[in-house]
Amino acid sequence: MNFRQLKYFVATAETAQVSRAASALSISQSSVTTAIRELETSLGAALFIRTRHGMDLTDAGRELLASAYAILSKIDEAQNIRHRDTDASGTIRVAASYTVIGYFLPYHLDRLRRLHPNLTIELHELNRDSIEEGLLSGRFDVAVLLTSNITNPGLESETLLRSARRVWCASGHPFAQRRNITFDEIADEDYILLTVDEAANTAMKYWSAQTREPRVRLRTMSIEAVRSMVANGQGITILSDMVYRPWSLEGKRIATVQPAVQVPTMDVGLAWRRGATFSPQMDLIHTYFRQAFNSPYAS
Template identity: 65%
Template sequence: MMNIRHLKYFVATAESGQVSRAANLLAISQSSVTGAIRDLETELGTDLFLRTSHGMELTEAGREFLASAREILQKLDEATKLTRRHSTVSGVISLAASYTVIGYFLPYHLDRLQHLYPGLEVRLSELNRESIEEGLLSNRFDMAVVLTSNLNNPELESETLLKSTRRLWVPNNHPFQRRGKASFEEIAQEDYIMLTVDEAAHTTMKYWSMTSFQPRVKLRTSSVEAVRSMVANGQGVTMLSDMVYRPWSLEGKRIGTLTTDKEIPSMDVGLAWRRGIEFSRPVSVLVDYFKQCYALPQTPFSLGRG
C-alpha cells in the first residue's frame, strides 16, 4: 500500500535523475529506492520512469504524479512542523531571481516560507544573470535563485537544488513521438522554435555545436507560452526542460516530449551567493529550507564556504 516512504523515494529519484544519487541523498540502499518505486508503479498501474543508460527519466504519468507527490509531502511537512509557524526568526532577505526561476520554481516555495516563517520578509527582484551576479558581488542582494548551469563567475558560490532534464518537444502525433526518439540530424530538418529568455538560445547552440548540424530556426521569442503554442500547433519543434513543460498549449492542444540520440545537458536550478559572505540568521533559514526540500546534506551555513 502506498505510504510516505514511497513518495519521498519517488520525489528524490525524480529530482536527482538517478537511483544511486537518490539513495545517497536519503542515506539508504539503492535496493530500497528501486523497491519502493516498483511498488508504487504496481499500485498505480503505470510506469513512472523510463530506465535509460543515463538514469531515470519521468514518463508523462510520472511528471503528473510528481506534482501530487510534492503537494502531499508539503502538507505533511506543514502538519509535522506547526511550531515553526510561530518561529521567532524575523528579518528581511533581499533575493534576486531570473525569469524562468520566478515563473516556474519560486512561487511554490515563497508560499511555503510565508507559512512556515511569517516573520521573514522576502524582497524579490527579477533580473538577468549578469545583473544578478553584479548585485550579489556588490552586496545589493543577500542571495539569488538562478539557473546554476549558466553561472561561471569564480567570485560566486552556488548550490544546485534541482536538475531539470531537457527533452525535444513536438506536436501531438508527430512521427518522432510515435518512434519515441529522434536524432539531431532529423531534428535539423524540422522548423525550430528558439526560446531566448535566460540565455536559452546560447545554451541551445552550445549543445548543437557538439554535433555537425544546426537548428533551422523559424522563430526566436522570449515567451515560453509562444513556444508552447507554436509547437502544439505544428509550427516547429524545440528543446526545453521538464520544469517549464506543460502537456497542453493555451489552445488546448497537446505537446509530446521525447529523448534524442545525444544527451542534452540538464537545466540546473539552485542558490548563488558571494563567496565568503557571512549569512544572517534569516538567510541561513532560507538556505536550510531549500536544502531540506531537496534532500541535500545539512551543513552549518553561518559562513559561506571558501
C-alpha cells in the first residue's frame, strides 16, 4: 500500500467513476485502474463493485475509505511541517455562506490552522446579503462565498473554483443510462428543488431560458433531504459537483448525468470591500487560497 494508491482510491470512491477520478487527478484512466487493482491485491479484498452506473464501494471499501482519509490527512500534515509559519498571528474575521462552510471550507480551515497555528480565524455563517453588508461596513475582513451570486458593485471578488452542475437521479433511474438529458425530459419528472444559498433563484434563472418549468415536488433547505429523495427515486434535481456525494444517508446510490444544455457553474471564491487595504492577515488568507487554486478567476 502506498500514498499514490490511496489517493487514487479516494478519488474514485468520491466520484464513483474511474474516468471522473482520472480527470480530477489529471492522469490516465489506466493509472487509476492499475492503482486500485494493486491495492485490492495487497489487501486481498475487493474494494469496488463494478456496475453499469459506476464504481460502488464494497463493505471493505467503505472501511478503507475512513482509514484512507485519516492517513492522507496525516501525510498532508507531515508534508506541511516545514511550511509552518509560527510568526503569522493576529485575528481575521471571515464570513461564509452555508454551502461554503459545509462543503468547501473545513479542509482549508484545518490546513490554515496547521500552517499558521498562531492565526485566529473568526468565522461567521451568514446569507449573502448579510455578508455583503458586513464587508461594506467593515464587520468582516474577507468572505468565502458563492461569487456567482455577488451583485454589489462595492465589492471585489476572486473566483477560485467553478463547480459544474449536473442532473442527479437514482442509480436505477432510466436517466442513469444516458449520456445527457434534455430540459424537456427533466420537466417530465418530479423535481426536488434546493433553496439554501439562493439555489432556487439560480435554478429559476437557467430554467427561465427553457420552454417549460420544473415540476417541483418539494422545496427544501436540506441538501441531505434532496440527496435522500433523489436516491429513493422520489424525484431528480440539478446540483453542483461540489455538493455531490454518491450515496444518501440510507446508503442508496445517486447517479449524475450531464444536461444536454449547459447550465451555469457554481462559483466559489473570495470577496472583500472594493479598495480595501489588505492587512497582513488578509494577505495571508488571499495568498493561501491563490496557491491552493493555481488558476484563480479574477473579477
